[in-house]
Amino acid sequence: MSRAAPRDEGDAALAIELRGISKSFGPVQANRDISIEVRRGTIHGIIGENGAGKSTLMSILYGFYRADAGEILIGGRRTEIPDSQAAIDAGIGMVFQHFKLVENFTVLENVILGAEDGRLLKPSLAKARRLLKQLADDYEMDVDPEAVIEELGVGQQQRVEILKALYREADILILDEPTGVLTPAEADHLFRILRGLRDEGKTIILITHKLREIMEITDSVSVMRRGEMTATVPTAETSPEELAELMVGRKVLLRVDKAPARPGDVVLEVRDLRVVDEQKVERLRGIDLTIRAGEILGIAGVSGNGQSELLEVLGGYANGTGSIRMNGQEIDLTGTASDARTRRARGIAHVPEDRQREGLVMDYRAWENVAFGYHSDPRFSSGLFMDHAAMRADCDDKMRRFDVRPPDPTLAAKNFSGGNQQKIVLAREIERNPDLLLIGQPTRGVDIGAIEFIHEQIVALRDQGKAILLVSVELDEIMALSDRIAVMFDGRIMGERLPGETDQRELGLLMAGMAGAAA
Ligand code: ADP
Ligand code: MG
Numbered sequence: 001m002s003r004a005a006p007r008d009e010g011d012a013a014l015a016i017e018l019r020g021i022s023k024s025f026g027p028v029q030a031n032r033d034i035s036i037e038v039r040r041g042t043i044h045g046i047i048g049e050n051g052a053g054k055s056t057l058m059s060i061l062y063g064f065y066r067a068d069a070g071e072i073l074i075g076g077r078r079t080e081i082p083d084s085q086a087a088i089d090a091g092i093g094m095v096f097q098h099f100k101l102v103e104n105f106t107v108l109e110n111v112i113l114g115a116e117d118g119r120l121l122k123p124s125l126a127k128a129r130r131l132l133k134q135l136a137d138d139y140e141m142d143v144d145p146e147a148v149i150e151e152l153g154v155g156q157q158q159r160v161e162i163l164k165a166l167y168r169e170a171d172i173l174i175l176d177e178p179t180g181v182l183t184p185a186e187a188d189h190l191f192r193i194l195r196g197l198r199d200e201g202k203t204i205i206l207i208t209h210k211l212r213e214i215m216e217i218t219d220s221v222s223v224m225r226r227g228e229m230t231a232t233v234p235t236a237e238t239s240p241e242e243l244a245e246l247m248v249g250r251k252v253l254l255r256v257d258k259a260p261a262r263p264g265d266v267v268l269e270v271r272d273l274r275v276v277d278e279q280k281v282e283r284l285r286g287i288d289l290t291i292r293a294g295e296i297l298g299i300a301g302v303s304g305n306g307q308s309e310l311l312e313v314l315g316g317y318a319n320g321t322g323s324i325r326m327n328g329q330e331i332d333l334t335g336t337a338s339d340a341r342t343r344r345a346r347g348i349a350h351v352p353e354d355r356q357r358e359g360l361v362m363d364y365r366a367w368e369n370v371a372f373g374y375h376s377d378p379r380f381s382s383g384l385f386m387d388h389a390a391m392r393a394d395c396d397d398k399m400r401r402f403d404v405r406p407p408d409p410t411l412a413a414k415n416f417s418g419g420n421q422q423k424i425v426l427a428r429e430i431e432r433n434p435d436l437l438l439i440g441q442p443t444r445g446v447d448i449g450a451i452e453f454i455h456e457q458i459v460a461l462r463d464q465g466k467a468i469l470l471v472s473v474e475l476d477e478i479m480a481l482s483d484r485i486a487v488m489f490d491g492r493i494m495g496e497r498l499p500g501e502t503d504q505r506e507l508g509l510l511m512a513g514m515a516g517a518a519a
Contacts, residue, residue, distance in 0.1 A: 443455075
């Protein structure tokens with residue numbers, strides 16, 4: 001499409017136009033000559049892998065960073081955005097990944113905070129209340145104006161962020177990965193709100209790495225890869241496969257290929273497992289579950305409902321009460337026996353949720369990390385000493401088979417990307433040849449190319465007859481990999497389903513604690 005407008009004045013039908021934006025952080029070029037046009041009254045998606053430069057670009061638009069080069073046009077006019085007040089003045093509102101609300105203030109106070117007109121607090125409050133009421137009516141955004149933020153769930157807190165932007169009369173709303181913390185029902189609700197706002201003429205920019213969300217809600221989509229904008233297309237004219245390829249730079253298999261499970265003997269049997277935390281809050285309230293050889297039990301749930309505690313107590317990192325039987329033999333949950341080393345000896349391997357804290361020692365080299373837990377392995381000792389050369393060679397071999405990039409055993413763990421760190425932990429744990437693999441958030445922060453690989457490894461392990469307990473907050477991942485799905489809510493298992501006999505909606509209800517979904 002060509003425009004006759006002169007270069008310093010753009011097309012007024014465009015809510016936003018970025019021209020040639022570049023931004024470097026030291027040696028890292030986070031944005032390279034990025035140009036993008038977003039039409040007024042549309043939902044525009046920006047998709048890309050971790051580190052592609054999405055948040056940087058939006059931070060420039062919102063005045064957090066200054067571009068090294070390029071210009072910004074808002075509503076067809078060149079606009080300087082040196083700080084976030086300038087962004088607000090230009091009609092831009094931002095809903096942050098981590099909300100910036102004041103926890104012990106009310107909804108109303110948060111909405112007007114920083115926007116109240118000095119002495120005119122009362123009129124501000126009245127205006128905010130009116131607006132809240134109207135928005136609540138228009139968009140079913142039922143948020144009690146007098147509720148204190150810390151008492152609200154994340155979905156409601158996010159709505160308060162949106163209200164806050166609308167109160168400041170934002171015409172353009174930027175949302176950076178808004179669904180990461182939401183249940184599927186909350187995400188649906190958010191999307192209804194966004195569609196409503198668009199239909200009123202607002203412009204929405206939605207940043208996400210989830211292809212499904214792009215396909216579901218956007219009108220057009222821009223793809224970023226390594227700091228560059230690789231394409232902008234109307235959503236109706238593209239497909240998840242094409243977008244994935246544009247994101248990664250090669251064809252990606254989006255579906256997990258797996259044959260039906262052939263479950264064997266019971267490997268893990270858990271009865272009435274309970275965990276009480278340091279504040280004396282019961283985090284696990286009596287968990288029962290069974291996993292057989294050759295099957296994947298997926299645990300779905302919104303994070304913080306006891307999944308982490310379940311992994312920790314099974315992995316020997318936390319104390320609990322109840323019964324855990326491994327291959328028919330009771331594991332001692334009392335005293336010093338309940339540690340990670342004992343678990344490993346019983347055939348349990350663990351890929352922890354938080355690999356930066358629990359899975360790796362970031363300052364140690366890759367080969368040292370890969371050798372953890374193998375120190376008594378006869379392959380690695382020569383007489384009294386550890387055979388470091390053999391350990392390095394072993395690491396080199398694992399890195400090649402798990403496609404770790406770069407395949408350099410001498411590099412410190414912290415110098416690998418998140419996806420490659422995860423592959424290092426996976427390589428170490430899978431190669432222990434465990435009977436049971438505990439795996440938490442296997443693809444959190446991992447790019448879609450590496451997700452494909454990690455999923456293949458998990459299925460391959462299952463097909464070797466191993467039992468796998470998979471915990472993930474990504475429902476798509478749970479649906480794709482699990483042979484059975486258990487849903488956790490508030491320290492309990494709300495129900496168990498077969499992936500072929502349930503859907504996201506039903507699982508979402510269970511995740512929200514609605515046992516009615518059990519019907
Ligand atoms: P995305 O949001 O697509 O995941 P980001 O915009 O956050 O990507 O990051 C793009 C690149 O810029 C990454 O390599 C990141 O490490 C780097 N980066 C982002 N912010 C900073 C910063 N404040 N200082 C240094 N490097 C940064
Ligand atoms: Mg980001």
